Amino acid sequence: MSFSLRLIPLLPFAGATVLLLFGRAFSRQWVHLIACLAIGTAFLVSADAFFTALPAAHESGGLHDIVWAWFASGDLKVDLAFRMDALSGVMCLIITFIGTLIHIYSAGYMSHEKDYARFFAYLNLFCGAMLILVLGDSLPVMFVGWEGVGLCSYLLIGFWYGQTANANAGKKAFITNRIGDFGFLLGMFLLFSATNTLDMPGINAAAKAGAAGLTEISWMGQPVAFWAALFLFVGAAGKSAQIPLYVWLPDAMAGPTPVSALIHAATMVTAGVYMVARLGALYLLSPAAMAIVALVGAATAIFAAIIGFAQNDFKKVLAYSTVSQLGFMFAGVGTGAFGSGVFHLYTHAFFKAGLFLCAGSVMHAMSGSGDITKMGGLGRKIPWTHRVFFVCWLAICGVPIFSGFFSKDAIVAGAFATHVFGESLSWVGPVVGTVLLLAALCTSFYMSRLYFLVFSGECRADHETQHHIHESPIEMVGPLVVLAVGAGLGGLIGFPGGLFGHEEWNLLGHWLEPVVGPELHIPHAVEVTVMAASTAVAFVGIFLARAFFGGGYREPAHQFARSMPGFVALVRDKFRVDELYNFFIVRPLRFVSRGLFVIVDRIVIDKAMVEVPAAIVGVFGRAARWFQAGDAQRYLATFAIGVAAIFYLATRPPAPDAFKVTIQGTAVDVDARGVAGTAGRTLLYDFDFEADGTVDRKGSSPTAHFVYEGTGTYVIRVTIKDPRWGTSTRLEQKVRIQ
Amino acid sequence: MPTLYYLYLSFALFFIGTAGVLLRRNALIVLMAIELQLNAGNLALLAFSRSLGDLKGHVFAFFVIALAAAEAAVGLAILVGMYRTRQTINLDEVATMKR
């Protein structure tokens, strides 16, 4: 069924274009009006598509819209086409809805910004690209959005381009993403090589049918599907900040806070999860690939959570929290619980966006500083921000009823209950589940630490800053409240109704079922146990944090820091991964490049291969300069000598190098014809058979016959004369007469 | 008078002209020597023309004279220009390519 899906990304793009071209001429009101209108309309169109058009087309692959044939060559055919099914529809709604909220929030947050129009243009551009990413019907179209969001992320991180650190962070994000894109490209090529198509429905169909191209065993004993899935996962890891490519995300916090909320929490970073879910059928073909996805996800979840313990920057804590939560999502999709992964993506979008926007509001209040060691007791001064943060905090900790509880629980339970790994890898599920529970504990702890340090106790900021603390304006608080509602109650959309025998209560799972397959069946016992465990874990984390940080830094926190100073420092320095990369990858690359430049280009090629032959030629040239002194008279003399030489050679009678002598007894026959005959000249031949000065035969015949009187060695002398030129040649040859 | 004597004269003139061109330093004399060479050619043309009874030789000689006039005009102009820039018409002193 067709629907003008192109409108959805086109609207934000149009907004971006207008703002980029004419934005500087508009007043601020017009700028944010245009931007909000563009994304808001896109939300309405998405909602229309999702709720009115989609149900009818649900079974037949959703809504489809071909804009035009993009490129084609040989078997390769790529259309610029969009498709909306339940999965991309949910994504569209999340993006446009949260996008609209953040646009509105930004109108308040960025109100003092000089480059107002540029900011909103980038935001709109980002939304457009993100919508292309989720709506793209084929991998290359998805890749357009994929790179487009990377670009916008680059631009928005470096929005305050005047500071080198921001620009560096943007560049780091883009390049790290590019490493992922490299994997994405190779994955695409592998898939094309295996299935001859790049359309995602086609690939999924081939995967479901177990196409030979995908299942055939290739390198290292793994099927093609494994490598394709793995390479695509490299792309996903880049975009979604998973180990080992997560390093860019914390740095990306250099951008304006609404950007962090929209791009680096709610939408762009979840693109990898979305892609894995979208190509679920492909991943299901290879348990090994699934295991890698799940394990990387789980490892990232716990690793980033631990780093989160010791960060003192508000946004950095949230950034590592995002990395960690993305790890949860990957663990979810990696264990085959695609619906749960997407569910967590959805709840995370709300509570993390809420948290980030609260961070923005707090930093707004704190005159721009994000240092949590200088905060405290803000709950009374900025009550609305506090309330919203409170809700979102409970959601991310996984306190029951709040949204994070349901989604996190679904993932953990799925990990314990999954069967996708088969016999040999059956250990993966429980390991992932356990790690995730630990990560949930850590999450609960560091988020509570953040909450207590910021909102409880006495304010540790200096007097000047304290004086300025104020609640944010309505256009910032409004979206916060909406997000808090979503974070609080949004989880009900994926209510684990199976527990009560009502599968249909799980609305999201129901929607997604045709796309990602039915939800995992989770046994009651597992479900209940996991729920209990994760509830316990959430509360343990909160109480532990309260013991350490309730009302400010408490004695146990100091004690802990003193007992393990090395470890704490290591964690605070983020395990020094950046330094590691810098030392082992970036610097060697630069060093090798510079070395190659000097050695290969400057020395081997330019000196040895170019200048040495040139020098050799130069020697000849200097020798030849003697002839070319610029003196025309000497040129003429040389010319005269040359003419004379030519005359000399041309006027010599044509003669053979040696004449032919045929001996028969004492008789000889001599033939003195030249190689080329007489060349049309009249020649005279003098034959002197004994070389005694008497000419024995003469005339114009080149041959002569002579009979010697006795045996012996004779010299035959032939003189060839050209009577016209008066020139002659003399040839001599020895003959032996026996 | 058979044609051959005219030719001998032509050869002699040509040789003298060539020797002048090759040996003299004065650019003016070199130009004159070139005129001698051209005249040697003219003489041969006319001699053959006479012996063959064909007027084409005259026509060619006419062209050669025109060419000589053009050559003299341009050559002398160059000489004057050369003298103005270098204060000499000594051919040895105007060879600039040797450095």
Place this chain on the structure above:
Amino acid sequence: MGLLGWIALTPLLGALLVMLVPKEEESIHRGIGLTVAIGTFLASLLILGDFDRTQAGFQLVVNRPWVASLGINFHLGVDGISLWLVLLTTFMVPLTLFSPQAIGLRNIRVREFIIAMLVLETGMLGAFLALDLFVFYVFWEVMLVPMYFIIGIWGGERRLYASIKFVLYTLVGSLLMLAAILYLYAQVHTLTGTWTFDYATYASLMLPRGPQMLCFGAFALAFMIKVPLFPLHTWLPDAHVEAPTGGSVILAAVLLKFGAYGFLRFAMPMFPLAAWSAGPAIAILAVIGIIFGALMAYVQDDVKKLVAYSSVSHLGFVVLGLLTLTAPGIQGGIYQMLAHGISTGGLFFGVGILYDRRHTRRLDDFGGLWAKMPVFAACFLVIVLASVGLPGLCGFVGEFMVLLGTFTAGKTWQTDGLPPMFWSPMLLAAISATAVILAAMYLLTMYQKLMFGPLDKPENKADHVRDIHGRERWVFGTIIVAALMMGLWPKPILDRTEASVKSFVTAFRERLLDADKNPNAPARFFPALPAAEKTALNTNPVTP
């Protein structure tokens, strides 16, 4: 003369016209030059109208005797391979003449510059259109001379070194090519009894292995230098750095394309066996070039040199694509040529602006320019991203198709029954794909050093560091529109190259398989010359 003849020669006539105007009237020179160049562009759009995309062969052919006694014909024609390159040429030249920075800082001898550009355009168009090897060679050399002057007269400090290096490199290749052409000329005469430089005849001449290798070597060397392929690339950075903006733009946008075009038009079809034998080596050189060029670009501190090395990297993709002998690979290669013309041309325009404003090209001298010139920074960003290969802009399509073509080449060869052109295409594709990372690294690093960071250097704060305005905006606007169109709607271009590329692949395969059966058979024609053509050739049996 036919449409193509007029297109090829109009710039030359324009150059003659410019010569007639006194040298003081610079605005008239610019006006005439621009008018002629735009006229040529409009005329070349007519080709597009008359071009039949379903036909693989040469169209709009012009064929008239030139030097009949030597069998030289003024023979021009266009097919899917040359069509867009011709349009690229006619598009870039007026843009260059329009740009205020084209001549560079030493804004002298405007008339001569315009003349050089117009003669250059004739050379380029003629060489793209020529179907007679002699005519091709003439135009090929005609290109060399104006470029030599453009670098040597209007260039930077080391312009003499750079221009001579450029000429020597190019001449070494082209003289060997001339020798090979003359050898073929004699061979064709031996076989047919006629003297001809006709391309179609040469393209079906099949030499035995030995001479084929030698002739291929001669042709390939000329083209490898022009591309330029590692390790024959060192003339390029020097030429680019010293050339004025206009020279750099044309050099990058069009001249370099002759290397790849030559492979596609001459070296590969004429010597399939040799091309196949040399395939692995050239493919490896191309991949080395891709990576090496990118690494070199990464460590340059001169903007122009950086862009020049990025050309080495980008054009490596083109050569790799051509060698795959697959439709996506070759079409992608052609597309990459066009995209590179637009994006790198744009980069050089940008560098021209920077140099105009700041009189330096050292990266460390810049910083924070976004604050001073936001419009320029935005335009330059788009062009940089096009060069990085961001999907949606022109650079992506070609790169993607080349990589995909290379990656799947092994499979395609198998189905096509073609012996492998080079080893482990998947690995080579994977190695080449790392260039997407490296391209982002060096180009974004460059961009950041130019535009981002604090505006702390007094020279950058000066008033004359003005944002782009007037004609400069039009130049960048045009480039950006072209880059966007090529990125979003490549279909019209790809459609028109498809038939020719497919027939190229088929012809190459058949000739290669035939040659492979008996590599040392004496020179012959395969496929046999059409009878009609034979009689046509015999009508002028003249000996030189």
Place this chain on the structure above:
Amino acid sequence: MHQLHTQTVGLPATITFAILAGLTVIGALFTITRRNPVVAVISLVGTFFALAGVYASLSAHFLAILQILVYAGAIMVLFIFVVMILNRDEITRVAARGMVRRGLGVVAAGYVVWLLASVVANSSATPLLGGPLSEPGADFGTVASVGASLFTDFMFPFEAVSLLLLVAVVGGLVVSRSEKQEDDAEETARRRAQVATEIRPESMVGGPTDATANHEAAHH
């Protein structure tokens, strides 16, 4: 007319030829050996006069007249002018450098001439070279006949030659024009100044600082 034709045979003709040839050769030798260019020019004029006589003895009356008018008249006057303008004696007669090569060149030229002469000598029996000259037509070599030939069969080359002369005249003017030097100096100075202002745009007093505007300003 008839009188002249008969001069080409018989003893008087031989004596005439010998005298004229001797004068020609002596004049030519003087031309290339005299240190004083004025003497050389006068000798050359003498040579040309003698040659005109030789032409006349070949029935080339038109050419003989032309030889005197154009050569001995116009061209030699030009030479005299130049000699007067330059007015320099040669210090050494013979070029100093490269004497080996020049000497070899003269020897080579002699060899070639000798070779040609020997061909002529060896072919002296042929009617073309050694035979008595036949009686030419009545109008052979007259202005009318040569003119008719020039204006019919050789019309195009004739016009081309006229163009050549025109070009030579213009070329001579251009090359020897004395203002050229000053022009060059002016031009060089202008360019230098312009390049200087471009490199330091801010030094332009009151001018636009943008380089583009500069270029335009500098040229108008």
